[in-house]
Each structure stands twice: as structure tokens, then as C-alpha cells.
Amino acid sequence: MQDPVPEMKLIDRRSFLELSLLSSVALWLSRGASAATDTLYSPPAKFSSLDDLPATAITPNGWLRTYLEKQAEQLGYHLPDVSGMT
Numbered sequence: 001m002q003d004p005v006p007e008m009k010l011i012d013r014r015s016f017l018e019l020s021l022l023s024s025v026a027l028w029l030s031r032g033a034s035a036a037t038d039t040l041y042s043p044p045a046k047f048s049s050l051d052d053l054p055a056t057a058i059t060p061n062g063w064l065r066t067y068l069e070k071q072a073e074q075l076g077y078h079l080p081d082v083s084g085m086t
Contacts, residue, residue, distance in 0.1 A: 011019075060068055 059065075
């Protein structure tokens with residue numbers, strides 16, 4: 001029976017550097033060829049800058065509204081202690 005995973009061939013440092021340099025040059029040269037295919041795909045749309053909203057534009061509902069109302073009541077009760085003003 002034949003081993004499904006063939007043994008890897010070891011290469012020396014010089015061969016590794018030569019192969020990596022050749023593959024880097026091939027990738028660099030192929031960038032020019034891929035520029036023609038870039039026109040086939042449109043880039044994703046860029047979002048415009050965020051606009052400022054007035055403070056009343058967003059109103060909480062549900063559990064968030066209940067939580068914020070409860071927090072406001074409790075903070076109002078302790079406001080003199082927190083602010084240092086009487």
C-alpha cells in the first residue's frame with residue numbers, strides 16, 4: 001500500500017531564498033496584469049460622514065426607557081450629595 005502523504009523534500013537555505021525571490025517577482029509582475037480585472041468589480045460604496053442629530057431626535061423605548069427613567073429619579077434624589085452644592 002502506498003503512503004497517502006508523500007515525504008517532503010528538504011531544500012537548503014540558498015534554494016529557499018531563490019524560490020522566494022522568484023515568487024515575489026512573479027507576484028509583483030502579476031499586479032499589472034490584475035489591474036485590468038479590477039474594473040470588473042466595483043469597490044464597495046463609501047459612507048458619507050455622519051451628520052449631527054438634535055438631542056430630541058432619538059427617544060428610548062421599552063426597557064431602556066424604564067431603566068433611564070429609574071436612573072434619572074435616583075440620580076435626582078442624590079444630586080445634592082453628588083454635586084456638592086446645597
